Amino acid sequence: MRTSKVDAAGKAYYRCGETWYNQVTHEGWVCYSEVFPPAGLRVGSLPKGHEVIRAGDRTLYATGDAFYEAVLDGAGTRYVVVEPAVGTVLNGYRTERERGSRCGRAVTTTTAISASSIARRP
DSSP: EEEEEEEETTTEEEEEEEEEEEEETTTTEEEEEEEEOOOTTTEESTTTHHHHHHHEEEEEEOSSSSSEEEEEETTTTEOOOOOOOOOOOOEEOOOOOHOOOOOSSOEEEEEEOOOHHHHHHH
């Protein structure tokens, strides 16, 4: 799987699939720690396996660790990491439990962003 590096807010982020990492040094070893990407980070493509969901009048693209929104800039369509506001209703968003369902069918729900779901973010 290919890894890409993206700089945001003076910090390097690495994406492998849909997972984001920061490089850290621990006791002389270079390691990579899984992180949530920061809001505002822009990428040229969405991770494979993303879900398209509706949040009010907005179309968002969801992965296991981020929400993206399409924006147009001089380079064409890019995707920016966004944090939906508390109380935003996400139509069609599957929870982690539902995505891991063993019944072989996709289950969609209407989920609202809550303060507790945001508080879990590092």
